[in-house]
Structures are given as structure tokens and as C-alpha cells.
Amino acid sequence: QSALTQPASVSGSPGQSITISCTGTSSDVGGYNYVSWYQQHPGKAPKLMIYDVTNRPSGVSDRFSGSKSGNTASLTISGLQAEDEADYYCSSYTSRSIGVFGGGTKLTVL
Amino acid sequence: EVQLVESGGDLVQPGGSLRLSCAASGFTFSSYSMHWVRQAPGKGLEYVSAINPNGDITYYANSVKGRFTISRDNSKNTLSLQMGSLRPEDMAVYYCARDTASPGWDIDVWGKGTTVTVSS
Numbered sequence: 574q575s576a577l578t579q580p581a582s583v584s585g586s587p588g589q590s591i592t593i594s595c596t597g598t599s600s601d602v603g604g605y606n607y608v609s610w611y612q613q614h615p616g617k618a619p620k621l622m623i624y625d626v627t628n629r630p631s632g633v634s635d636r637f638s639g640s641k642s643g644n645t646a647s648l649t650i651s652g653l654q655a656e657d658e659a660d661y662y663c664s665s666y667t668s669r670s671i672g673v674f675g676g677g678t679k680l681t682v683l
Numbered sequence: 684e685v686q687l688v689e690s691g692g693d694l695v696q697p698g699g700s701l702r703l704s705c706a707a708s709g710f711t712f713s714s715y716s717m718h719w720v721r722q723a724p725g726k727g728l729e730y731v732s733a734i735n736p737n738g739d740i741t742y743y744a745n746s747v748k749g750r751f752t753i754s755r756d757n758s759k760n761t762l763s764l765q766m767g768s769l770r771p772e773d774m775a776v777y778y779c780a781r782d783t784a785s786p787g788w789d790i791d792v793w794g795k796g797t798t799v800t801v802s803s
Contacts, residue, residue, distance in 0.1 A: 607787025618793035662728050671742055672788025677727040
């Protein structure tokens with residue numbers, strides 16, 4: 574199963590908004606509304622930020638939002654804060670009844 | 684508090700075996716599918732193996748199929764991963780993780796991870 578495609582890095586200044594894309598195929602991202610996003614700080618376990626494309630778990634800031642168009646899902650972080658600097662991974666359910674991760678995106682807050 | 688605690692990571696020679704364990708607490712373990720996810724040094728996340736709540740359906744990544752075996756003991760709230768014929772490319776932090784109730788593969792609880800080093 575090929576990994577979903579994410580940009581290697583994105584950056585933004587505090588207060589700005591950034592968007593991270595996650596591109597797959599009709600067999601994964603485009604075929605199911607089961608895309609999730611994870612935040613991972615160095616040396617820490619990942620944390621679920623978005624599930625089922627748009628849903629935020631309890632306790633996750635509403636500055637984080639998810640969307641999907643066709644075979645591409647997106648994570649948008651508004652009002653960027655220094656603590657948002659981390660690696661972000663998308664994941665999607667697939668036609669093989671399994672999940673697949675994206676390659677990860679390093680977010681730098683300038 | 685919902686918690687997952689992994690153990691068993693170690694230094695092992697290529698071709699060797701290792702058994703990872705995960706102790707779950709704070710939730711009804713038998714109601715959730717569980718995953719092992721790994722992360723090689725400096726690399727991204729990879730689904731390794733998964734098991735449904737009663738243990739009769741399992742999944743393995745192609746990279747570990749035939750070498751790793753996932754199992755669970757719902758009476759002891761424990762998830763295990765038996766790893767055999769280990770290769771240098773299996774070296775990673777292995778996370779035990781809980782699936783959400785969503786039909787998709789979403790993970791809402793992660794352990795802190797246990798490190799597997801494969802080297803001679």
C-alpha cells in the first residue's frame with residue numbers, strides 16, 4: 574500500500590493560517606470519509622487531532638480543522654502558535670480494509 | 684485514566700525474536716480493536732498489525748507478514764506482538780494504540796512506545 578502524499582514541510586508565522594495537504598486515490602482518501610490527522614512533537618507519541626475528515630476529538634483546539642475534496646484531504650491550522658510546531662501525519666482507510674499513513678509534514682512556526 | 688503501556692523492546696540480533704506487550708487500563712479493553720504502529724528513526728508512521736476486539740480478525744503489513752503475530756488476552760487486558768526473523772529495517776519505536784469506534788482506522792489513544800533495535 575503506497576503512502577499518502579504530504580508536503581515535506583510547511584511554515585508560517587504566529588497568527589497566520591496554514592494548510593497541509595494529503596493526496597491519495599479513489600481507493601483511499603477519495604473513496605471514504607475516514608481521514609484522520611495526527612500531531613507528533615519530537616520524542617512523543619502521536620496525538621489525534623482530526624478524525625472522519627472533519628471531526629475534532631474532545632480537547633483539541635478549534636483552530637484545527639479538516640476538509641476533503643476529491644482525492645485530497647487538508648488540515649488547516651488557524652491562528653498559528655509556537656506550540657503547533659510539530660510533525661503532522663494524515664491517515665486514511667482504504668479499499669483493502671486497512672489504513673495507510675502519509676509521509677508526514679514538518680510544520681515550522683517562524 | 685485511559686492508558687497503554689508497552690514493554691519488551693530490546694536490542695536483538697538480525698534473525699532473532701522478540702515479544703512486545705502492551706498493558707491496557709482505564710477502559711473496556713475487550714470492546715476495542717487495537718493496533719501496533721511503528722516509527723523507524725527519523726521516519727514516518729507505519730501500521731504494523733491490527734486485531735479486532737475478540738481477536739479473530741487480524742491484519743499485517745506486507746513488510747511483516749509471516750514474521751510477526753499479533754494476539755490479545757481480553758481477560759488480562761493485554762495486547763502482544765510476537766516478532767520473528769527480525770531485520771535491521773524492523774528497528775523502530777513500536778507504539779501500542781487503541782482504535783476509535785469509528786469504522787475507519789482512527790487511533791485515539793497511544794502508548795509512549797517501546798524501542799526495538801536490530802543490530803549485530
